[in-house]
Amino acid sequence: MTPELPQSPTAPPPAWHLYVPKLITSLREGYGLADFRADAVSGLTVAIIALPLAMALGIASGTTPEKGLVTAVVAGFLISALGGSRVQIGGPTGAFVVVVFNVIQAHGYEGLIVATLMAGIMLIVAGLARLGTWIKYIPTPAVTGFTFGIAVLIFSSQVADLFGLHLASAPADFIPKWESYWRARETISLNATAMGLSILALLILQRRYAPRWPGFLIAVVGASLAAAALQLPLDTIGSRFGEIPRALPTPSLPDLSLYGLVDLFPSAFTIAFLAGFESLLSAVIADGMTGRRHRSNCELVAQGVANIASALFGGMPATGAIARTATNIRAGARTPVSGILHAVFLLIFMLLLAPLAGYVPLASLAAVLVMVALNMSEAERFADLFAAPLGDRLVLVTTFGLTVLVDLTVAIQVGVVLASVLSFRKKL
Numbered sequence: 001m002t003p004e005l006p007q008s009p010t011a012p013p014p015a016w017h018l019y020v021p022k023l024i025t026s027l028r029e030g031y032g033l034a035d036f037r038a039d040a041v042s043g044l045t046v047a048i049i050a051l052p053l054a055m056a057l058g059i060a061s062g063t064t065p066e067k068g069l070v071t072a073v074v075a076g077f078l079i080s081a082l083g084g085s086r087v088q089i090g091g092p093t094g095a096f097v098v099v100v101f102n103v104i105q106a107h108g109y110e111g112l113i114v115a116t117l118m119a120g121i122m123l124i125v126a127g128l129a130r131l132g133t134w135i136k137y138i139p140t141p142a143v144t145g146f147t148f149g150i151a152v153l154i155f156s157s158q159v160a161d162l163f164g165l166h167l168a169s170a171p172a173d174f175i176p177k178w179e180s181y182w183r184a185r186e187t188i189s190l191n192a193t194a195m196g197l198s199i200l201a202l203l204i205l206q207r208r209y210a211p212r213w214p215g216f217l218i219a220v221v222g223a224s225l226a227a228a229a230l231q232l233p234l235d236t237i238g239s240r241f242g243e244i245p246r247a248l249p250t251p252s253l254p255d256l257s258l259y260g261l262v263d264l265f266p267s268a269f270t271i272a273f274l275a276g277f278e279s280l281l282s283a284v285i286a287d288g289m290t291g292r293r294h295r296s297n298c299e300l301v302a303q304g305v306a307n308i309a310s311a312l313f314g315g316m317p318a319t320g321a322i323a324r325t326a327t328n329i330r331a332g333a334r335t336p337v338s339g340i341l342h343a344v345f346l347l348i349f350m351l352l353l354a355p356l357a358g359y360v361p362l363a364s365l366a367a368v369l370v371m372v373a374l375n376m377s378e379a380e381r382f383a384d385l386f387a388a389p390l391g392d393r394l395v396l397v398t399t400f401g402l403t404v405l406v407d408l409t410v411a412i413q414v415g416v417v418l419a420s421v422l423s424f425r426k427k428l
Contacts, residue, residue: 075307278319280320391419
């Protein structure tokens with residue numbers, strides 16, 4: 001009798017399996033009418049939230065509201081269609097506000113387009129090099145200090161619109177910006193201040209007592225109706241930026257010969273790092289909420305493609321949005337079709353409601369972004385880390401200080417290197 005040969009262990013999946021989008025996986029498992037209904041409801045819910053937020057982020061970044069909308073539509077569609085997470089929602093986020101503003105100040109909007117294209121290529125290379133699993137090892141104190149610093153900078157960028165200050169131009173740096181606010185203190189608008197603080201209070205109350213309501217949309221629509229009914233003399237999207245286009249722009253490639261790619265490399269690296277880190281952090285949080293597992297390297301490639309496409313359509317950098325992804329899950333999303341529909345709904349809103357956006361007071365959008373800053377600041381975690389060992393506190397404070405006072409790229413580099421040196425020192 002021939003002896004039975006030992007069975008070989010199960011062969012590992014081929015390498016290309018790491019890059020199969022979750023959309024394909026979900027459809028292969030079977031997709032029915034009940035799934036589409038759930039995805040449609042969740043996609044519409046997130047689109048309602050993303051509509052005012054995308055415009056606000058576009059304005060805060062130093063561009064125009066339609067740039068934020070274009071990014072949410074184009075990048076949001078591709079991140080869901082090609083990504084490695086079932087429920088990820090992509091688009092512009094608060095983390096990019098400061099870096100985008102600084103790039104535009106230094107190199108103009110065309111320079112931002114080139115930097116975003118470079119960042120997209122970096123993300124694709126990182127995904128193909130399977131670096132997605134390494135991002136999770138970035139030390140928590142560095143991440144928290146960096147995030148809290150960005151939140152402070154976002155709040156700082158909204159003071160002028162929140163209080164209706166009249167400035168010729170606000171400096172990009174933190175301390176000179178606040179000095180300009182102080183010099184313009186006599187131009188404060190009581191109408192804008194009342195509007196902004198009222199909307200902010202409404203958003204805080206909504207988050208506490210009615211967290212499932214679309215607070216951003218309710219606040220912006222309510223502010224627009226109140227301003228029109230009372231005929232308040234307030235700056236609006238229409239008075240500052242004109243009418244929002246009712247169609248996506250034609251994609252085009254910038255003239256790369258006009259820009260110093262070496263000069264833009266640090267900004268492109270920062271954009272790529274933020275997009276990669278925030279998208280994977282969002283995917284990890286989504287995994288914890290759904291019990292699923294994302295494909296990190298597939299997600300990085302999708303983020304790269306989405307950022308390249310956003311740049312070609314005249315948008316902004318994009319990444320996975322933690323709050324919108326969590327909302328998508330709570331609204332019942334089952335597959336990436338939800339994120340795709342979220343982008344489709346936003347495009348429909350853009351086509352049909354663009355003329356009405358001109359009536360939105362800028363003070364209300366400033367209040368929305370102050371709320372975004374409060375949500376992303378993780379103030380409790382920042383405070384808790386002050387009870388951590390001295391090394392963690394040093395990394396936290398250093399990263400925070402460099403983010404606010406120096407530069408985001410420097411903050412990332414110094415924070416990670418300092419944390420690594422302290423970690424090695426513990427092991428010696």
